[in-house]
Amino acid sequence: MSYNTIKVSKGSGGWGKGLVLTPNDQKNVVLSVTGGGIHPVAAKIAELSGATPVDGFTNQVPDEQVLAVVINCGGTARIGVYPKKRMPTVDIYPGSPTGPLAQYITDDIFVSDVGVNNIAALGAAEAAAAVAADAQAQTAAATPASTPAPTPPPPPQQKGFMSWVVKFGNAIGYIINTLLSSGRQALDIILKTVLPFMAYVGLLIGIVNYTGISNVLASWVTPLASNPVGLILLGVIVALPFLSPILGPGAAIAQVIGVLMGTQIGLGALPVQYALPTLFAIDGQVGCDFVPVGLSLGEAKPETVSVGVSAVLFTRLVTSPLAVAIAYLASFLI
């Protein structure tokens, strides 16, 4: 049985910074304490991680075998009991620390408003990074935990002014945390998505400019631009899935043929009706280099990216010549 590291993120109304879970031979049970059998979220966690889902109401499982506990708690008991035992807790409902056990519900052990879509497998590199960070956190957490501290009693219910102060403090804390995590996410996207994309486009432009491949191609396909069928063929060529990502950066074909056709039309050598179909014919590759980055910026899952890129590239092969044909027909209306 192979195990995978997974990440459980909070939902839109949820709480917590998310959990990274890695099962092993000792810790491989996802305990579903939801009633009505195994909850789909528990099933998904088990499926992606390789652990075994177990219904907590009908089976007794020793705590040390439990990778994570899935609960659908509306408030008091389950939301606190499992975090108190320092067992990673996944709440289906958008709970946040409340009730007599609120002090135990911390963001390293608890995440809420989790749906099936908030569970993702981590790639090997991400997993290693997450596990390293986790290990640090655990050594930090283990030190105070190893001293046998008496269980603190539930905090007394505060009333009036003090409760207002506490609520105010919580609200400020919430706002600051939100701002901080949005800053963290922004930096994360810049580092992991935008900068690599710039490097990748820099490399492509370098290759295209150094080899002159784009200009060579442009001079080869220029004769096509003088008749409608040639334009459609040009639309097909620039959208070929292995060419379009290379032709995108630098836009050599668009520049060379665009300037050429523009001059010809300006001189009156070609009818002005050629302008629109040419525009579509030379721009079929636009954005093809950006697809993977665009998808990751949209927080697409890795599987979506791998399927999505080829899907977009191949649909371009169909839509690009089609656009030229439509533009050609439409230009008769001018």
Place this chain on the structure above:
Amino acid sequence: MTTNIWNAEVSRIGGDAGEMIEAGVLILFGEPVPEALADVSIVHTNATALTRPVQAGDRLVIGEQTYTVDEVGGRANDNLTELGHIVVYVNQPDQELLPGAVKASGPAPVAPAAGSTVAFTEA
């Protein structure tokens, strides 16, 4: 004559339930229940089906004591049906009403004896 909406028999009291009860929080769970939850709960068995949803104004009888239900959280009835689970906050009107909870008022809560009755009744 009071009509029972729901009743069950207390089977055991969790080891940490006393603390919770002193703090005015009664956590009910039906058998079977994971040990971790049983520790803080009043565990009951032989529960009847709800004849109608519990609502404000109903009575909650636990052992010798009777409370009046003031407010019912949005998920409380579902939890009671599925798991025999409900959380009762006694005499804590300032507490925010959680979806799975019920707020009630009445005498200071004490732990019921095993074998006693727990019931929701019509007023």
